[in-house]
Amino acid sequence: MTMNRRAALAAGVLGGAAVLTAGGASPAQAAVSGPVPNPAVAGESGSVGQLRRLLNLAAAGDRSLQRDAGGRCVVVAPAGVHVLKQPLVIAGNTTLRAGGATFTADIAVKPQTYTKDTNQHSPEPTYPDSFVSVAAVNGRHATLLINYVPDDCTGYQAAGNIRVEGGIWDPTAHFVRNATGDDRARATAAPPMNAITFQHTHHVELSGVTVRNVKWWHGVELNAVRTATVSECRFEGWVEAPTAGLWHGEAVQLDLPTTGTTWGGVADNTPTTDVRVIDSYCGASQQYPGWGKLIGSHTGAPDAVHSDVWIERNLIENAKWDAIGPMNTSRVIIRENTIRACWGGVYVKSISPNPNETIDIMGNDITLTEGSNRPAVGVNATNAQLPVSDVAVYANTVRGGGFGYSANVTFRREPQR
Numbered sequence: 001m002t003m004n005r006r007a008a009l010a011a012g013v014l015g016g017a018a019v020l021t022a023g024g025a026s027p028a029q030a031a032v033s034g035p036v037p038n039p040a041v042a043g044e045s046g047s048v049g050q051l052r053r054l055l056n057l058a059a060a061g062d063r064s065l066q067r068d069a070g071g072r073c074v075v076v077a078p079a080g081v082h083v084l085k086q087p088l089v090i091a092g093n094t095t096l097r098a099g100g101a102t103f104t105a106d107i108a109v110k111p112q113t114y115t116k117d118t119n120q121h122s123p124e125p126t127y128p129d130s131f132v133s134v135a136a137v138n139g140r141h142a143t144l145l146i147n148y149v150p151d152d153c154t155g156y157q158a159a160g161n162i163r164v165e166g167g168i169w170d171p172t173a174h175f176v177r178n179a180t181g182d183d184r185a186r187a188t189a190a191p192p193m194n195a196i197t198f199q200h201t202h203h204v205e206l207s208g209v210t211v212r213n214v215k216w217w218h219g220v221e222l223n224a225v226r227t228a229t230v231s232e233c234r235f236e237g238w239v240e241a242p243t244a245g246l247w248h249g250e251a252v253q254l255d256l257p258t259t260g261t262t263w264g265g266v267a268d269n270t271p272t273t274d275v276r277v278i279d280s281y282c283g284a285s286q287q288y289p290g291w292g293k294l295i296g297s298h299t300g301a302p303d304a305v306h307s308d309v310w311i312e313r314n315l316i317e318n319a320k321w322d323a324i325g326p327m328n329t330s331r332v333i334i335r336e337n338t339i340r341a342c343w344g345g346v347y348v349k350s351i352s353p354n355p356n357e358t359i360d361i362m363g364n365d366i367t368l369t370e371g372s373n374r375p376a377v378g379v380n381a382t383n384a385q386l387p388v389s390d391v392a393v394y395a396n397t398v399r400g401g402g403f404g405y406s407a408n409v410t411f412r413r414e415p416q417r
Contacts, residue, residue: 037089037148047078059091068095077101091148092159098167104174143194149264153200156226160202169195170212192216200265204228215239223255224270230277237285246321249292254306269301276310283317290318296325305354307331322347331358339366344374350386358390368400376401381408
């Protein structure tokens with residue numbers, strides 16, 4: 001199952017370069033050969049140009065750069081607002097310290113109509129017809145930050161050991177400041193984008209990052225990523241797509257590279273695994289309401305199942321759909337999260353073509369919006385061929401909604417009801 005919103009991404013992001021040492025190499029030896037990841041971009045400020053040069057030095061493993069405790073080259077972004085005309089590209093074995101910096105986009109847009117997703121699972125929001133016809137960017141530019149991905153990269157081969165600390169990542173701010181009309185009109189002027197994207201890589205850390213006012217897509221996309229931690233981050237404000245189900249609006253999305261969801265490298269259906277989302281916040285911003293979900297997934301391919309995901313101690317407020325909603329994901333722990341004024345709570349579902357197993361949902365405090373028709377806790381097996389097995393649900397506190405389990409869900413212990 002692929003999303004129409006990224007059909008343009010099949011061509012990838014960055015090409016024509018190779019990584020000399022991939023995952024497992026010593027940080028001091030890792031370097032990128034060929035074209036630099038961050039060529040100069042006309043029209044950007046001197047501070048952004050300098051940041052790109054430092055990221056290129058880090059990509060080359062330049063010995064003049066400070067190293068952190070993880071052996072990564074440290075790049076410090078200057079304070080202030082930085083308007084990007086192309087994404088920043090971060091190579092392996094690099095830490096980007098962005099505290100005090102705000103990143104936004106001034107991306108050249110290409111007209112494209114957002115078509116209705118045939119797999120829509122939720123009620124369609126109602127907007128004026130003028131809002132449905134929007135400008136979408138070419139996929140090469142549809143994120144503020146992305147890791148360096150060679151054209152022939154498969155699996156988790158792109159150099160990893162990447163850390164991003166702090167910063168405000170707001171893809172729409174430049175367009176909103178420079179457009180006219182009400183909030184809805186200004187949001188229409190902005191292109192749909194991710195804030196931060198990782199693909200075909202491993203060992204990624206995001207700490208203290210603030211993602212704000214993303215339009216349609218995701219705050220952090222982990223696409224064919226092995227081992228990632230998102231901790232003490234804030235996801236504030238989301239502009240929903242007018243013709244797609246709210247179930248796709250994940251602040252943190254677990255994805256895999258299909259023909260329509262590949263940012264760089266090969267569309268080889270590598271799933272995302274070993275992910276922790278902890279001690280983070282997801283809710284509204286001053287300008288826009290909350291996200292569809294804090295975290296979830298909505299793509300599947302044969303034998304490509306996301307796995308080993310911990311979602312713990314997060315606060316989710318005003319989610320428009322299910323606050324936590326993994327699909328096509330096995331070995332999931334959802335524990336001690338606080339969910340307030342959300343339309344749905346925790347909802348785990350198998351989707352074609354894979355069954356799922358080993359789901360633990362415990363110790364969560366869940367309060368749903370009055371009038372919601374979603375479960376506070378739900379586990380759904382799509383059909384007998386796609387069961388969800390080895391499930392445990394216990395010790396959750398629920399206000400509003402209830403517990404819902406479909407047929408073909410089996411439990412390792414008597415579930416909470």
